[in-house]
Amino acid sequence: MSKVKYYYDKESLSYRKIERKKRTTFKYATIFILAAAFFAFIFVFIASQYVESPKERALKRELQNAQLQFELLNKKMEHAEAVLENIADRDNNIYRVYFEANPIPDEQRRAGFGGINRYKNLEGFDNSKLIIESNKRLDILQKQIVVQSKSLDEIKILAEEKEKLLEAIPAIQPVSNENLTRMASGYGMRSDPFTKVRKMHWGMDFTAPRGTPVYASGDGVVERADSNSSGYGKHIRINHGYGYTSLYAHLYKYNVRKNQKVKRGDLIGFVGSTGRSEAPHLHYEIFKDGDRINPINFYYGSLTAEEFNKLLEHASLENQSLD
Ligand SMILES: [Zn+2]
Secondary structure (H helix, E strand, O other), X not given: OOOOOEEEEOOOOEEEEOOOOHHHHHHHHHHHHHHHHHHHHHHHHHHHHHOOOHHHHHHHHHHHHHHHHHHHHHHHHHHHHHHHHHHHHHHHHHHHHHOOOOOOOHHHHHOOOOOOOOOHHHOOOOOHHHHHHHHHXXXXXXXXXXXXXXXXHHHHHHHHHXXXXXXXXXXXXXXXXXXXXXXXXXXXXXXXXXXXXXXXXOOEEEEOOOOOEEEOOOOEEEEEEEOOOOOOOOEEEEEEEOOEEEEEEOEEEEOOOOOOEEOOOOEEEEEEOOOOXXXXXXXXXXXXOOEEEXXXXXXXXXXXXHHHHHHHHHHOOOOEOOO
């Protein structure tokens, strides 16, 4: 309750109530409210600098969580980078070497992005550095994956080529030779069965009864199946591609025609003794780029190491060829 104030009126010689004018009251009230509002504002402003509102606290927690998640993502990227590096390493040192492709240089695998600043729109925020670094890292990782993927595509093609090559080149013995007893004479200097003079024997002889099946030693096309070469009698030449040709001589009968496609292991003819031959046997030669080479090195397709050694021993015996 506000105090009632009085004053002494000389004219009436009495105390009279002081009546404040309403306007004045309103003015004081307004000033008071404005001042109060002003101080309240200052107080709230200062307080807000030091005290967090619940909303601010929530936002701050959210931001902290986002930063934590970014750090976790970076850890995951680190792991992915390590895995990819390991794959790239194997790619360069095993796969590409095996298929005779040049390794992909590190600079090419790790190439960044020159020129324009791709991360300009991410600049100017408190977390810009974290976000830009993470983006850059992921972009590089992505590019490395593309390089790696292309490399594997290339290797796939090379592997398919290699598979064709492996199927094409002569790799088995041309007659069934389970006990490895059929080899009569190997490649090298041997005495001629007719003249008894030592001369070069350009192939391998396998003794076998007339009519024994003869098999193609690799995939290819029959280039010749005739007896128009002196000495060989009825013979077959298979062109395997990649510079390889195999020759099967002194046949009794053909099972293929010229220009026919054959697969490794196909029956192409039968052992005989046609041409310059002393007894039924198969004379077998391999050509690489037109030169005759030792067939002993081309039986890996069907022999164990032990069997190969036995065959090698047999083939190197200095004996008489059957031609
Ligand atoms: Zn021979």
